[in-house]
Amino acid sequence: MLWTRRHFIKSASALTLSAATPAFVRPVLAExxxxxxTAGPxxxxxxxxxxxxxxxxxYNGFAPGPEIRVxxxxxxxxxxxxxxxxxSSIHWxxxxxxxxxxGVSGLTQEAVPPGASFDYDFTVPDAGTYWYHAHNKSWNQVARGLYGPLIxxxxxxxxxxxxxxxxxADDxxxxxxxxxxxxxMGxxxxxxxxxRLGNWLTVNGLPHPKFSLKKGEAYRLRLVNASNARILELDPNRFGGRIIAYDGQALGRAETLTYAPFLLGPAQRVDLIVVPESDFALEELSGDSPFEFAxxxxxxxxxxxxxxxxxxxxxIPEPDLPNARRVRLDMTGGAMGNLENxxxxGRKLAREDFRKTRQVWAFNGVANLGDDPLFAAKPGETILIEVLNNTSWAHAMHVHGHHFKVVKRSGAQADADPPWRDTFLIGSGQTVEIASVADNSGKWLFHCHMLEHAAAGMTSWFEVA
Structure with missing residues (x-):
C-alpha cells in the first residue's frame, strides 16, 4: 500500500536531523x-x-551526486x-x-555500456543554476538517484x-x-x-534537513526540482523570498511574486534571495495543509x-519576433486523450499495439523520435514554436541546447519582459508560444520532462545546421 498524503505529513513532522547544513559528496579528481x-549501486x-x-x-555513492562548481x-x-x-549517459x-x-543516448552519442567510460569536455558560457542527470532510460535511472547539481x-x-x-528536491x-x-517502476x-509521483520529499538526499542561517544577512537559495514528474507548489512570499533567476538565467533584479502558488516543474530551477529575520521553512502546498520539507x-x-x-x-541573443518562423507542435494521447492516428x-498504431509498444503520447502524430526533425533551422534564425496541449495532463517541456522566452500563454497575460527558460509548464488544454534564436549547431532534443511521458512518446528533435 502506498502512503496517503496524511501519512506523508504526519510522519515528516516527527523527523529531525543532526546535520546543520547538508553537504554534497566530493567529485574525484583523476591524475x-x-x-x-561514477554511476553505480x-x-x-x-x-x-x-x-x-x-x-x-x-553518482559517487550518494544521491544527489557531487556538486560540480565552476x-x-x-x-x-x-x-x-x-x-x-x-x-547510461549524462545530460548537462x-x-x-x-x-x-x-549526453542524449541515441541522438548525440551512444549510451556508455556497463564497465566503460566516456569523457565529457565542454565550456560553460552562462552563469547560473543547472544540473546533470542520466539520459538513457531516464524514467528508471533518474528515479533511482542518478542526478546532481552543476553550478x-x-x-x-x-x-x-x-x-x-x-x-x-526530489520526491x-x-x-x-x-x-x-x-x-x-515502468x-x-x-x-x-x-x-511517477512519489510520496516522500528529500532535499539534498536527506529527509527534512535543517539549515543554519544568520539573521539579517542575504542568502541565495538555488532550488532544483529533480523529481520525475511532480510539480512542486511553493510560495516564496511566506518567508520573504524574492526571485532573482529562472532556470539559471539571472533577471538582474529581485522579483516579488504577485500570485501563489508558484509552480516549479520537473527539471526547472529557481533562485531566491532571502534576508531572514526568523526561522522559516520550505513548504509544499498542494495538499490540504502546508508540508514542511526543509x-x-x-x-x-x-x-x-x-x-x-x-x-x-x-x-543570450534576443528573438527577432517579427521575422520568426512559426512551428506548430500538437500534443495528443495519454489516458483520457486521443490515441487515434x-x-x-513508421507504422500507425492500433489499439492492441499500445500495451506492446508502450507508446501512448505523440507530437504531431509521431511517437518518440521520428526520422524527420520537428524543424530544421539555419544558424541565427528565430524560431517560434506554438505548443498545443490537447491532452488531459500537464507537461514540462524542455528544449536542449537553447534558451527561450514564453511570449504567449492562453489564459494568462503575457509578461512584458519574459525571463529566459529552458523548461516550461503547459496545462491541459493550454497553448503556449516560445521563441528562441537557433544559434547552437547540431541535433537537439525537445521533450516532456515528465520522464515517463518522454519514454512513452513525448520526444522529438530539431536540427540547427
Whole structure:
C-alpha cells in the first residue's frame, strides 16, 4: 500500500536531523585533471536518519551526486564511469553546450555500456543554476538517484559560499518498509497518466534537513526540482523570498511574486534571495495543509550591510519576433486523450499495439523520435514554436541546447519582459508560444520532462545546421 498524503505529513513532522547544513559528496579528481563521476549501486536512507536503507543508483555513492562548481567561461572535463548493470549517459541540463557533449543516448552519442567510460569536455558560457542527470532510460535511472547539481558562478560572485545554498528536491516512491519502491517502476498506468509521483520529499538526499542561517544577512537559495514528474507548489512570499533567476538565467533584479502558488516543474530551477529575520521553512502546498520539507534556523545578528549586487543576465541573443518562423507542435494521447492516428517507427498504431509498444503520447502524430526533425533551422534564425496541449495532463517541456522566452500563454497575460527558460509548464488544454534564436549547431532534443511521458512518446528533435 502506498502512503496517503496524511501519512506523508504526519510522519515528516516527527523527523529531525543532526546535520546543520547538508553537504554534497566530493567529485574525484583523476591524475589527468578530469573529474570522475561514477554511476553505480549504493544504499542510502531516505525516510529517516536511522531508518531502512534503500537500494539506489547514484553518482559517487550518494544521491544527489557531487556538486560540480565552476566559473562562467571555464572548461569542464568529466569522466563518466558506468558501473551500472545497464548502459547510461549524462545530460548537462540547461547548458548551451557543444552538441557532441549533450549526453542524449541515441541522438548525440551512444549510451556508455556497463564497465566503460566516456569523457565529457565542454565550456560553460552562462552563469547560473543547472544540473546533470542520466539520459538513457531516464524514467528508471533518474528515479533511482542518478542526478546532481552543476553550478556556474559569475566571475565576481555576488554571494560567498556561506551565503549561496544549493537545494536539490526530489520526491521518492517509498514502500511501507521505508525503502524505495522499485517494483512499480515502468507501470504503464503511470506512463499514460501524470507520470511517477512519489510520496516522500528529500532535499539534498536527506529527509527534512535543517539549515543554519544568520539573521539579517542575504542568502541565495538555488532550488532544483529533480523529481520525475511532480510539480512542486511553493510560495516564496511566506518567508520573504524574492526571485532573482529562472532556470539559471539571472533577471538582474529581485522579483516579488504577485500570485501563489508558484509552480516549479520537473527539471526547472529557481533562485531566491532571502534576508531572514526568523526561522522559516520550505513548504509544499498542494495538499490540504502546508508540508514542511526543509527548515531554516535563524540565529544571531548578521554583520552584512544591505543586499549584495545581484547577478547580471547572461548574454543570450534576443528573438527577432517579427521575422520568426512559426512551428506548430500538437500534443495528443495519454489516458483520457486521443490515441487515434499515432505513428511509431513508421507504422500507425492500433489499439492492441499500445500495451506492446508502450507508446501512448505523440507530437504531431509521431511517437518518440521520428526520422524527420520537428524543424530544421539555419544558424541565427528565430524560431517560434506554438505548443498545443490537447491532452488531459500537464507537461514540462524542455528544449536542449537553447534558451527561450514564453511570449504567449492562453489564459494568462503575457509578461512584458519574459525571463529566459529552458523548461516550461503547459496545462491541459493550454497553448503556449516560445521563441528562441537557433544559434547552437547540431541535433537537439525537445521533450516532456515528465520522464515517463518522454519514454512513452513525448520526444522529438530539431536540427540547427
Amino acid at each position: 589527468d585533471g578530469f573529474l570522475e563521476i 549504493s544504499r542510502q536512507r531516505l525516510y529517516q536518519e536511522e531508518g531502512a536503507l534503500s537500494d539506489l543508483w547514484t 566559473t562562467r567561461g571555464e572548461r569542464v572535463r568529466v569522466r563518466f564511469v558506468n558501473n551500472l548493470e545497464e548502459p 541540463h540547461g547548458i548551451r553546450i557543444d552538441n557532441a557533449m549533450d 556556474v558562478d559569475e566571475e565576481e560572485a555576488a554571494f560567498d559560499r556561506e551565503h549561496d545554498l544549493t537545494l536539490v 521518492w516512491r517509498l514502500s511501507e518498509d521505508e525503502t524505495l519502491d522499485t517494483a512499480s 507501470s504503464l498506468m503511470e506512463w499514460a497518466h501524470a507520470g 527548515t531554516f534556523k535563524v540565529s544571531g545578528n548578521g554583520t552584512a550591510s544591505g543586499e549584495p549586487v545581484l547577478p547580471a543576465p547572461n548574454a 499515432i505513428t511509431y517507427q
